[in-house]
Amino acid sequence: MAKMNLLQAINNALDIAMEEDDSTLCFGEDVGHFGGVFRATSNLQEKYGKHRCFNTPLVEQGILGFANGLAAQGSRPVAEIQFADYIFPAFDQIVNESAKFRYRSGNEFNVGKLTIRTPYGGGIAGGLYHSQSPEAYFAHTPGLKIVVPRNPYQAKGLLLASIRDDNPVVFFEPKKLYRASVGEVPEDDYQIPLGKAEIVKQGTDITLLGWGAQMETLEKAAVMAEKQGVSCEIIDLRTILPWDVDTVAASVTKTGRLLINHEAPLTGGFAGEIAATIQDKCFLNLESPIARVCGLDTPFPLAHEKEYMPDELKTFEAIMASINY
Amino acid sequence: MNTEKYPQGRVVHSPEYIDGLAVDIPILKILKQDGSLYDGADMPSIDQAHAEKIYKTLAFHRVLDERMIASQRQGRLSFYMAALGEEAATVGSAAALDDEDMIMAQYREQGALIYRGFSLENFMNQMFSNERDLGKGRQMPIHYGSQDKHYMTVSSPLATQVPQAAGYAYGQKLQGNNKITICYLGEGAASEGDFHAGLNMAAVHQAPVIFFCRNNGYAISTPSTEQYAGNGIASRGVGYDIKTIRVDGNDILAVLKATQEARKYAVEESKPVLIEAMSYRLGAHSTSDDPSGYRTKEEEAKYAQHDPILRMKNWMLAQQWWTEEQDKSLFDEYREQVLAAVKVAEVIEKPAIEELITDVYDQPTPALEQQLEQLKQHIKKYPDAYPVTAGRIK
Numbered sequence: 001m002a003k004m005n006l007l008q009a010i011n012n013a014l015d016i017a018m019e020e021d022d023s024t025l026c027f028g029e030d031v032g033h034f035g036g037v038f039r040a041t042s043n044l045q046e047k048y049g050k051h052r053c054f055n056t057p058l059v060e061q062g063i064l065g066f067a068n069g070l071a072a073q074g075s076r077p078v079a080e081i082q083f084a085d086y087i088f089p090a091f092d093q094i095v096n097e098s099a100k101f102r103y104r105s106g107n108e109f110n111v112g113k114l115t116i117r118t119p120y121g122g123g124i125a126g127g128l129y130h131s132q133s134p135e136a137y138f139a140h141t142p143g144l145k146i147v148v149p150r151n152p153y154q155a156k157g158l159l160l161a162s163i164r165d166d167n168p169v170v171f172f173e174p175k176k177l178y179r180a181s182v183g184e185v186p187e188d189d190y191q192i193p194l195g196k197a198e199i200v201k202q203g204t205d206i207t208l209l210g211w212g213a214q215m216e217t218l219e220k221a222a223v224m225a226e227k228q229g230v231s232c233e234i235i236d237l238r239t240i241l242p243w244d245v246d247t248v249a250a251s252v253t254k255t256g257r258l259l260i261n262h263e264a265p266l267t268g269g270f271a272g273e274i275a276a277t278i279q280d281k282c283f284l285n286l287e288s289p290i291a292r293v294c295g296l297d298t299p300f301p302l303a304h305e306k307e308y309m310p311d312e313l314k315t316f317e318a319i320m321a322s323i324n325y
Numbered sequence: 326m327n328t329e330k331y332p333q334g335r336v337v338h339s340p341e342y343i344d345g346l347a348v349d350i351p352i353l354k355i356l357k358q359d360g361s362l363y364d365g366a367d368m369p370s371i372d373q374a375h376a377e378k379i380y381k382t383l384a385f386h387r388v389l390d391e392r393m394i395a396s397q398r399q400g401r402l403s404f405y406m407a408a409l410g411e412e413a414a415t416v417g418s419a420a421a422l423d424d425e426d427m428i429m430a431q432y433r434e435q436g437a438l439i440y441r442g443f444s445l446e447n448f449m450n451q452m453f454s455n456e457r458d459l460g461k462g463r464q465m466p467i468h469y470g471s472q473d474k475h476y477m478t479v480s481s482p483l484a485t486q487v488p489q490a491a492g493y494a495y496g497q498k499l500q501g502n503n504k505i506t507i508c509y510l511g512e513g514a515a516s517e518g519d520f521h522a523g524l525n526m527a528a529v530h531q532a533p534v535i536f537f538c539r540n541n542g543y544a545i546s547t548p549s550t551e552q553y554a555g556n557g558i559a560s561r562g563v564g565y566d567i568k569t570i571r572v573d574g575n576d577i578l579a580v581l582k583a584t585q586e587a588r589k590y591a592v593e594e595s596k597p598v599l600i601e602a603m604s605y606r607l608g609a610h611s612t613s614d615d616p617s618g619y620r621t622k623e624e625e626a627k628y629a630q631h632d633p634i635l636r637m638k639n640w641m642l643a644q645q646w647w648t649e650e651q652d653k654s655l656f657d658e659y660r661e662q663v664l665a666a667v668k669v670a671e672v673i674e675k676p677a678i679e680e681l682i683t684d685v686y687d688q689p690t691p692a693l694e695q696q697l698e699q700l701k702q703h704i705k706k707y708p709d710a711y712p713v714t715a716g717r718i719k
Contacts, residue, residue: 062522068489093485097480097489100480102685102686103684167686
């Protein structure tokens with residue numbers, strides 16, 4: 001075990017992936033010698049050469065188009081989009097190409113070896129264009145897998161699983177936690193399975209569900225609620241698509257209540273999808289309406305970031321409202 | 326600052342602007358319409374057997390297009406896209422490649438696939454989206470793809486194959502197998518962002534890819550005069566420092582020559598090449614389109630005189646490599662073959678309903694399995710409403 005922050009864990013996972021497979025490539029804007037603006041790819045160019053870890057021109061649709069071609073060819077690209085806010089020029093290449101390659105060709109061709117890494121989320125005073133959580137846009141697209149780690153241990157295990165998974169994966173990294181989250185991480189190779197949620201804490205009165213950086217918020221809110229005598233079960237979804245319905249439904253069947261928290265705006269957010277599915281699976285077990293604590297339906301603001309965020313106080317309030325419904 | 330690449334041009338002390346049209350881009354022509362060669366023309370590498378294969382590909386292509394348009398008019402086929410008038414561009418370029426070079430097509434490049442020997446049955450099965458379609462009945466007609474023939478399955482969104490071709494070729498280069506990628510596109514697709522992204526990526530990362538632009542004058546109804554300003558698509562290649570050539574796209578020998586040299590350069594230098602083939606789309610964009618709404622019969626008649634297949638035939642006759650009798654029997658034979666194949670393919674069953682959920686992921690997810698099961702139960706309850714699948718559900 002070693003102490004690593006989330007970036008070091010990602011760097012370590014990339015190092016292992018490049019070491020084991022010569023066809024694994026890391027590229028994106030400033031990814032080469034500089035190591036990426038957050039330094040996630042530090043030292044990889046020095047170790048594996050400019051042909052396997054390199055800077056691309058500033059062209060997101062080009063990065064993803066290039067990555068799709070590489071993956072179809074049999075290489076294993078790990079493409080970085082510098083901020084998730086800037087993934088949209090590549091939207092067509094991801095949604096129409098990466099996601100549909102295997103299906104449209106009848107499996108004559110696929111881009112299953114593709115992984116897209118991108119930092120997402122608020123909490124760094126980044127304003128409108130350095131703070132978005134666009135997972136719901138991609139969650140509407142069959143053929144993709146969407147993964148969000150919450151700490152360094154997960155980041156390494158989930159990223160290695162994503163790189164080796166035989167489907168295109170969009171891997172959202174909570175940039176607020178890049179350096180803030182430090183933990184014990186095994187130096188050896190390990191994987192955390194995709195598509196499986198993790199029960200972080202057992203409880204009996206309400207299920208709190210989230211992913212990525214918001215898991216910390218849920219944990220803080222749970223401490224506040226426990227002081228009021230409310231026992232919270234906390235689940236980290238980890239994979240947004242395809243998501244682990246069974247684990248969430250089993251938990252809600254037990255607790256009778258569900259609260260979902262995400263940073264992205266409420267309307268059309270992935271919490272809506274979860275709520276619809278869980279009310280279908282658990283209708284007779286529910287003791288109160290499913291609560292959603294999310295970002296406002298505004299662009300992510302700069303000055304009022306704290307007000308915008310679905311923080312622990314808002315979450316605590318929603319827990320108590322559910323309990324007292 | 327790294328000044329290595331900083332332009333070191335002629336210095337002037339009063340403003341001199343550069344006009345894009347002033348860039349002198351020659352056009353390569355080798356074969357005249359009557360089958361004779363231009364004086365001093367530099368011939369491609371071609372012998373009688375190769376020429377016959379190329380010509381037979383062109384003939385088959387013409388017959389396939391004519392028959393399938395007729396089938397569409399008869400309501401037997403949902404949709405078709407012919408390449409009437411520009412067959413030489415794709416067939417001539419494909420004939421310059423190694424069979425294992427990757428072809429990434431736009432959609433009007435059946436000629437390259439015919440040249441590679443994709444079977445008539447495979448063409449038909451795709452167009453009729455039956456259970457033997459390699460694509461499992463998921464895309465519209467003409468969206469072919471074959472791992473075996475190194476022909477990437479066609480995608481409808483325009484120009485998405487351009488940056489993909491750069492990536493594919495980069496992967497080939499790293500593997501050092503001396504294979505390249507050819508990426509076809511139309512002049513309309515060259516307006517998309519992906520075109521510029523793809524050329525820039527290929528140039529910067531030195532990918533052995535041939536970008537082959539069929540400049541056929543129209544993108545559906547929009548003429549090239551409304552598609553771009555400046556000196557065609559070739560001038561874009563120059564801007565990205567991609568070695569570029571413009572050829573007469575109806576001149577099969579010019580296309581072959583240019584592509585043979587482009588391939589050699591791409592392999593030896595590991596760099597991209599752009600070929601702009603000037604042609605004219607004599608037919609409609611697709612069977613859903615009617616060109617009489619945007620161009621005159623006179624214009625079409627003028628370009629019909631540049632028929633690339635007739636041009637090659639004239640050359641073959643002049644070489645005494647071909648006769649009119651051979652020609653007639655070849656076309657008759659192909660017409661018969663295609664008609665017979667239509668009759669076979671159109672009655673083959675549609676893919677099994679289970680194929681609805683395969684290939685979304687490498688394995689169907691629990692949600693997909695559940696949705697399929699619900700669908701099957703529903704169809705069993707209302708079999709009359711789903712006649713294609715109802716009788717086949719176990």
